[in-house]
Amino acid sequence: MNGAECILRTLKANGVDAVFTNPGTSEMQLVAALDAVDGVRPVLGLFEGVCTGAADGYWRMARRPAATLLHLGPGLANGLANLHNARRAGSGVVNIVGDHATRHLALDAPLTSDIAGLAAPMSHTVDTLENADAISRATADACARAKSGGGAISTLIVPADLAWSPAACAIETAAAPGDPDAPEPSRLAAAADALRAGAESVMLFLGGRALCEDGLAAADRIRRATGCRLARPTFNGRTPRGRGRPAIDRTPYLSEFAEQFFAGVSTLILLGADEPVAFFAYPDKSSRYFDDSRAVIAPAPTGVDPLAALQELAERFPGGDAARGDAGGAGEHPGRTSGALTPDTIGLSVARRLPPGAVVVDESITSGLSLPAHTEHAAAHEWLDLTGGAIGQGLPLAVGAAIAAPDRKVLTLEGDGSALYTIQALWTQARENLNVTTVIYNNRSYAILQMEMLRTGANAIGDKAMSTLDLANPAIDFCGLARSFGVDAARAETAEGFDDLLAAAMERPGPFLIEAMI
């Protein structure tokens, strides 16, 4: 067994069995080893951002890490933007990055670069294999690190000589991360006291690990007992929503609306989420919503499982233990939309057509501002946000979500500008025949920037400025792009047309793209 095979066997032994890859020469031993190791599935991306975004989507649905396999510094660099999103989602990813053979590095051959330096800003840990006898140990540790703290970015650099040299080591598994710290009773008591006293002026702010079905049920119990509000960050890794599930309000993206959203809150209780702040700063505006006149309580500081803290907190409110699962109300199927195609009619169609258990990947940017309201009573579904604001996440995220959850329909709601950073993901959707429907909101512009331009205090938008914000010249044919990558596609120009296409796509397995001309 050489080092490469040892790495793959160790990944498999540690529960990592999907590898999203765009390999090069320095990774050829790892590629060859794929055939020697059963049960590790390689998935090829045409661009590394597809691979890292897919690994993020995989974690969000499977709750265990996938690996990426990337080519040297530039290959890793191409994947960093979606690693940034994965890091902000709290996803666990094991990046395997090939490097030149150790003896080759000193020669500074053209592809040489500082891989560890590139990896550090977007990784929680970066390690480089150095010892042929410790390859399995180091790989197992990298897997364990990806699972630690509820999910982390773990990067392992593999010099080519360690991949091709004999590695006689036994395959190791790394101990799961140690038990998290127990919640401190005093913090829980403070939160409980505030909840009892504050009613609707207290907001339970849930995100990350606390915002699962169990966490939502616990939070809803507290809400029933105290009248508190439930809210979540604008961007959260995965949020269970829809009929039969307790409703939780999403923080508005626009800070003007977020300020109103938080206006009546005297006490904010954070569980799995940080204190919400504005996404960007603007001249003459504060970036913080919570100044020192309001209380912010964090019952689960670093090291404490926020879900456990939330559940313990809920146990202090037995009065809220009403029938679980009906808090969201039944809602009404929206009627069939008609007329002009708009973000609102799309939202209504999505609410009507979404099949139970669907996964919604949301990178709809400005076009999606009303989506949360429209879809609140859709069939139960999982909602995956653009967590780090690095656009180009949606199509790759759908790849990984579909591979992790092959029995679910994945629906990607995607802005035209955002789609174009990682449009190559469509090819992987075709190649793997993934059950993904992509809706492109084609407004022929970076609409959010036209809005932000005014919000940042810039004056009227001149011709040259506008030339950097519009995508109309020439118009981009998303159906043509999809078909060229092997994904069937159709264009919708009316609300009825979109509704028909979406209904058919929800019934049809495999990938499909709808270009929505809004």
Place this chain on the structure above:
Amino acid sequence: MNGAECILRTLKANGVDAVFTNPGTSEMQLVAALDAVDGVRPVLGLFEGVCTGAADGYWRMARRPAATLLHLGPGLANGLANLHNARRAGSGVVNIVGDHATRHLALDAPLTSDIAGLAAPMSHTVDTLENADAISRATADACARAKSGGGAISTLIVPADLAWSPAACAIETAAAPGDPDAPEPSRLAAAADALRAGAESVMLFLGGRALCEDGLAAADRIRRATGCRLARPTFNGRTPRGRGRPAIDRTPYLSEFAEQFFAGVSTLILLGADEPVAFFAYPDKSSRYFDDSRAVIAPAPTGVDPLAALQELAERFPGGDAARGDAGGAGEHPGRTSGALTPDTIGLSVARRLPPGAVVVDESITSGLSLPAHTEHAAAHEWLDLTGGAIGQGLPLAVGAAIAAPDRKVLTLEGDGSALYTIQALWTQARENLNVTTVIYNNRSYAILQMEMLRTGANAIGDKAMSTLDLANPAIDFCGLARSFGVDAARAETAEGFDDLLAAAMERPGPFLIEAMI
């Protein structure tokens, strides 16, 4: 005037008047300032790797830096792979990277990342604006740094508050870099002695700044006087070639052939190039071609202009001062090709159809192995290589080259796998109506990896390994991709068909793509 306008006016005053951009909210003031400053041209890319690759191509043709304008850490990250190539080409680039307002950074909003840390591995210098009174000075310095040492990657991070705050400072220009050191006479004498003694066992190895028309003429004078060989690295930023120019041999990519290429060399004289080494390491093979038994002389160490050293060296060989410009021989127009379309028939058509003064962007990978030989006697042209090995350079490089040299035809020779990393560049070619013809060698695979797989000592390629190296399932329609981005395109299936399409494309202004089914 705010800081953003101050930055743009300073760029302009320092000769930087093209900005390749993919901006976001934190760069809105800079975008707005575009309308206030005459003579700075914004060029929008749909993906940041298009912007950085274009800036590289711009430098290679204009010999002065362009700017990029990128959005925070993830935007910069998407541009790093082509900055790696630019760095390896010795190109000068001024990266302007927006960051959050200074007061916003401590809040760790979702888009926050360590921009300086991301920039460092691919930049020669990284600076962050901190003082509103010194914005012009800092920007001018960043421009000067991009021009230093023959071209460097200079990154300037601009917090949003510095862009939107008043900046009353005067517009400054930075002194050009100081004069380079004079070549040491003793080193020149050693090189001259070796040349006199060694005849064809001496190789003048030219790259970078030394490999311009003047440098080639000087080297050819030495060759005529001494019988030495002229050679260049496999990958060089820009190489003048073709009829009327002295021939210079390209180092083969494959180390097996490179070893033969260097076999008879007793003394290697480096001018503007480093000692050649293997691109990758392989088991049981040395990565170095020159061991200690052979002499390697560097008459122009760091700080010395290699072109000046070369010209001084040539003055020691007045006997070689024959008529300049005919060294390459007239060559024959190759006849019209017919039959099956192959990389060789494409090479012959390129040689036949290339118009004088054309710029060839070469990212043809395995399909281009015979291109240098076929095109040696084509009309005089400039050849731009994939300098850093980070594929995805060709289409963006052509954007920048075409903008820097609008009177030349740009011909991009591009592998299918490589094209797909930055395929979005086609849209910018359409939008700016650039005079670029792109040839895609469509072999439906990462052919080089299938070759490298065997070279790295891996055994037969199994099904799973092959699944990561082939691009046939599904087949990708490059004509469809081009048209969807607004670039007209046609497919060639035969040698005659390709020759006709290429001939027409060379006559036709604006962008065009030929999908060559080889």
